Amino acid sequence: MGAIKDRLRADLTAAMKARDEFAKSTIRMALGAIQYAEVAGDEARQLSETEEVAVLTKEQRSRAESAQTYADAGRPELAEKEAAEAEFLASYLPQPLSEDELVVIVDRQVALAEAELGAKPTMKQMGAIVRAVNEQVVGRADGKTVAGLVRQRLG
Template sequence: MAAIKDRLKQELVAALKSHDEARKSTVRMALAAIANEEVAGKAAKELTDAEEQTVLARESAKRKDSAEAYTAGNRPELAAKELAEAAILAEFLPQQLTEAELAAIVAEEVAAVTAALGAPPTMRQMGQVMKGVTPRIAGRGDGKTAAALVKAALS
């Protein structure tokens, strides 16, 4: 357990030795986010690899959202910094699904819901489809993109 946390600690040591400020601060931030998650709740616990991936995916998504906001606010230098941090975090996450792979998963889940209902699902059953899609893409795909693909499939 905690293989990602161990890798992050090794990367931090390497970044400190190489004086790579951007990598050092990003890895420290990731370790802090994992530590915060470990002590959140009623009792401290050690996170599993899947939970650590979830934390890193959340942090990466925050960086991408911030980059979009900075770009919209005409601050390209800050957007570039956020995207660089997201790229560093992506090194510790599993390979992301392509749009085609995500579309295939959505199509399979729409077919499963169709079989369960006996009729093609409508927008009212979007929650049922997303309930099947979400665990299959956890940590490997973007929920916003999946939701957009489900909406397109149901409309």
Template sequence: MGLKAQLRDDLTAAIKGRDELTKSTIRMALSAITAAEVAGDTARELDEPEVARVLTREAKKRAESAEAFDSAGRVELADKERAEAEVLARYLPKQLTDAEVDTLAEQAIAKVTADTGAAPGPRQMGLVMKAATAAAAGRADGSRVSAAVKARLIG
């Protein structure tokens, strides 16, 4: 079963179970997916990785909103945003730990070293990030990957 079909099934279950938080969050996610499908010149069906990217983007928005609400002293709204992010997290791949991100960065550096024949430095960060981001495949936030790569390239 695809991610989109899973969302629709869970929406039906949330409606039947009168789970307002899950219902509203899944509806928001499905509308974001639909908006991404009709964006551009022609409408098209998103594949699984694209749907996962949309859900990741929506979860990241919720985390950023919660942080903004916290800094503004709006704890009740921050809690709501965090709860929505938790609902979205059910549909996302398991996030990598910091140790796994570090290992991934080291592997990306080793790959770039093998490809170019020289140890990469700060100037080759783009090449290393490209390899590391591809390996992370949505399982780690780009800022975490970037920080791990920088730590290894710069020192």
């Protein structure tokens, strides 16, 4: 069992003892998402910590997008609830990389691709570079941001 799932279960017990309904419901939602991912597919399996981070990242992003949608629709009470859930889930995710840290990783990967090819990488190699960077920054940077930085470096 992954460390995140263990931490969620321990925090669920603490939330139940403290009668914290918000934490209890949010943790149960997160555990449900992880358990759903575990049984999805041909046979049940334990998720790795990286896979757990991916599931929680997806749930956190979904809550943040829902909060924005509710805010745009004039439903501040629902937007506030979704934003609070997104913030709560973010506490279980690895610390996001700063822009500067991400630039260093992207530059290093572009340099590796350049050394491999013997020439400056082109947009044709962009997908491979983005994949390599995303493997290094799982859960710590948004894929869209990574792709934008790689595009900027190659363009």
